[in-house]
Amino acid sequence: MKTITIASRVLLVLSLLGLSITSVSAEDQVCASDGSCDGAEKEGQRYLNNEDSDSTGELPDEDYHDEYDDDGGGFMGEDRDFQGCVDVETTCAHWASIGECDKNPSYMLTGCAFSCGQCDPDVYLGVKQVLGKGTEKESQEVLDEARDYMIEVAADKKLRKTLYMCYNKHEECAFWGSIGECENNPTWMKAECGPVCKSCDQALVETRCPILKDGSMPDVWGAG
DSSP states (O other): OHHHHHHHHHHHHHHHHHHHHHHHHHHHHHHHHHTTTOTHHHHHHHHHTTSSSOTTOOOOOOTTGGGGOOSSSTTTTTTOOOTTOOBSSTTHHHHHHTTHHHHSHHHHHHHBTTTTTOSOHHHHHBSOOOOOTTOHHHHHHHHHHHHHHHHHHHHOTTTGGGTTTOSBOSTTHHHHHHTTHHHHSHHHHHHHBHHHHTOGGGGSHHHHSOOOTTSOOOOOOOOO
């Protein structure tokens, strides 16, 4: 009787395994027929297979995501017009910051167009600006300088990773910059109107919290 019970259990396990294998096979067939296996996943696999990556075939460490999502508007910033020039991977900003745009241009310049500085410079400025009444000329000059500055930022390997964080978040940024607010109210302006105040470097942790050459931290506590 015990032998029959054990045999029955073995048959049940084998039957369940057979159903599982059949189910996976069916899912694969559906995936292949409807094209759901294609797209970004396939492109990412090309990169992982070393078709476009560096000689190691390994992707950089991805433990950095929170650093790029600090504006409350999602990874891309909901108030920005990207004009279709975007990154297909959330890891693009990090890859760009460690030189992958130059090492693997065939993938990066299209798959990570935003982070590799391939967009129209206006995309990097952020919110569309309203020039202040009576100061249109001055505001436009500030905006033109901000545009040139963001071209430099997009081309800088170190500063590229600030492109998601450093942008004009208010339509009056150029106007405020034209009347000296970057100097009068630097803490707020440099964070909210980075291109206008040319302060994208302030978005870097190493700028805000520098480490001395000997590995020690600077004394941030003053006498008081």
